[in-house]
Amino acid sequence: MGEYIEKINSALLDLQNGKFILVYDNESREGETDIIMASEFVAPASIRTMRMDGGGLIFLMISNEIANKLKLPYLADLFSDINNRYPVLKELIPNDIPYDTKSSFSLYINHRNTFTGITDIDRSLTMKKFAELTKKIDGIDDGLATKMFGKEFRSPGHVPICIASEKLLDSRKGHTELVISMLKMAKLTPAGSGCEIMGDDGKALSKDKAKKYADDNGLIFLEGNKIVEAWKKWLK
Amino acid sequence: MGEYIEKINSALLDLQNGKFILVYDNESREGETDIIMASEFVAPASIRTMRMDGGGLIFLMISNEIANKLKLPYLADLFSDINNRYPVLKELIPNDIPYDTKSSFSLYINHRNTFTGITDIDRSLTMKKFAELTKKIDGIDDGLATKMFGKEFRSPGHVPICIASEKLLDSRKGHTELVISMLKMAKLTPAGSGCEIMGDDGKALSKDKAKKYADDNGLIFLEGNKIVEAWKKWLK
Numbered sequence: 001m002g003e004y005i006e007k008i009n010s011a012l013l014d015l016q017n018g019k020f021i022l023v024y025d026n027e028s029r030e031g032e033t034d035i036i037m038a039s040e041f042v043a044p045a046s047i048r049t050m051r052m053d054g055g056g057l058i059f060l061m062i063s064n065e066i067a068n069k070l071k072l073p074y075l076a077d078l079f080s081d082i083n084n085r086y087p088v089l090k091e092l093i094p095n096d097i098p099y100d101t102k103s104s105f106s107l108y109i110n111h112r113n114t115f116t117g118i119t120d121i122d123r124s125l126t127m128k129k130f131a132e133l134t135k136k137i138d139g140i141d142d143g144l145a146t147k148m149f150g151k152e153f154r155s156p157g158h159v160p161i162c163i164a165s166e167k168l169l170d171s172r173k174g175h176t177e178l179v180i181s182m183l184k185m186a187k188l189t190p191a192g193s194g195c196e197i198m199g200d201d202g203k204a205l206s207k208d209k210a211k212k213y214a215d216d217n218g219l220i221f222l223e224g225n226k227i228v229e230a231w232k233k234w235l236k
Numbered sequence: 237m238g239e240y241i242e243k244i245n246s247a248l249l250d251l252q253n254g255k256f257i258l259v260y261d262n263e264s265r266e267g268e269t270d271i272i273m274a275s276e277f278v279a280p281a282s283i284r285t286m287r288m289d290g291g292g293l294i295f296l297m298i299s300n301e302i303a304n305k306l307k308l309p310y311l312a313d314l315f316s317d318i319n320n321r322y323p324v325l326k327e328l329i330p331n332d333i334p335y336d337t338k339s340s341f342s343l344y345i346n347h348r349n350t351f352t353g354i355t356d357i358d359r360s361l362t363m364k365k366f367a368e369l370t371k372k373i374d375g376i377d378d379g380l381a382t383k384m385f386g387k388e389f390r391s392p393g394h395v396p397i398c399i400a401s402e403k404l405l406d407s408r409k410g411h412t413e414l415v416i417s418m419l420k421m422a423k424l425t426p427a428g429s430g431c432e433i434m435g436d437d438g439k440a441l442s443k444d445k446a447k448k449y450a451d452d453n454g455l456i457f458l459e460g461n462k463i464v465e466a467w468k469k470w471l472k
Contacts, residue, residue: 030351030352032352032354044438045438047438048291048434048436048438051287051291051434052288052291055284055287055288056354056355057354057394070324071322071323071324072324073322073324075392076392078318078322079391079392081318081321082314082317082318082321085317085318086307086309086314087307087382088306088307088308088309088382088385088386089391090386091382091383091385091386091387092343092345092385092386092389092390092391093386093390094346094390094391094392094393095390096348096390097390098351099351099352103392105344105392107328108341108344108396109328110330112332115266115334115335116266116268116335116432116440118292118293118432118434118440119292119432119434119438119439119440120434120438120439121438121439124438146323146324146327147327149324149327149328150324150326150327150328150329151327153328154328154329154330154331154332154333155315155325155328155330156311156312156315156330156339156341157330158293160344196352196354196355198284198287198354198355198356200284202280202281202283202284202355202356202357202360203355203356203357204352204354204355
């Protein structure tokens, strides 16, 4: 583990310097590697790298505390609460996700100063401004925080938000929880930006190839279970 | 216009043959070119092309009739109906979209046989199976159609659905309406798959560069206002 702690520390430093790191969850979950960074440093070129080298869904990960502050719901809960009025939602209930019990998707947002919302400039603005907002609302009451949120953002939009589970790595070990834990250990704003890395064969990029991509690009590759260990140690 | 009708006809033939076509809306809307194809022919390699050469949001476009049959709502309407319970939705109201009056986003879905939902294989399965479903539900009553939908798909998911407006090109001239009109003229299932093409400068790819991409790849490039003209002619 000693060697791994060094690696985790280097990754925390990379995050603090606005660099990408690669996070693999584990064999018994998605088995996917995401390319991720702290949202406060996202620039249009970061979005470009995520879509060119990642190719999956470019998404925003936030801590449960921020979601609570902004009253951001899980989409699955919201759908469940309105499925009498929209019965199609009863039929579409996501009760069979193969690798987890619950979807972590919340709303999709655009910053109000975006144009279409989808360009690298637009998605970057949405993410960076969201990270800035999370700093501003610290210590502010929930009602005002929600108003500040709405003044700057609209939904539906093009940037999906995933909310980390309440007990973080104690209850779920998905990319969202792994990344939020890393950001907390790095003492950064707990908003991360990421994208799953796809392979050329229709599947997610294999772990070995993801490691090679990391080596070729001077990025650190971390395994989920090692982040969990480091997190437990850090909590003590 | 004569020359353009020939071009439209070639594009309809390409769609029938499962090829991509490029659709530019117009200068006064998004000013974006989407790479699109009929969803019934989508394969994993199509998703790969869309993410590598497009880079925007890979989405599914459907006719208003299919949305009605499946009782698929506009997300903005659904949010509006539940914003007393989730007040954050009141703050996030999308009342300032710069290029249009209303978002055409509906739900995000995954086919239930997908794994993570985001790989090329998974997104391709979701899109192709959706096109197959739209054929199956033709002439079937709405309640049963919704059940058939839910048996195969779940939401939240990774493939966003955009619904063409009720009056199609008479009321909105977005990519969704342009593509659904083309599919109807081609007598194909009115479900299209597409992705906005991004440039290297953080913006959408310019019209000239999109035309060059079309030429380089043997694809047909169509302008929205010409599709509108062809559609009016076809309706007569």
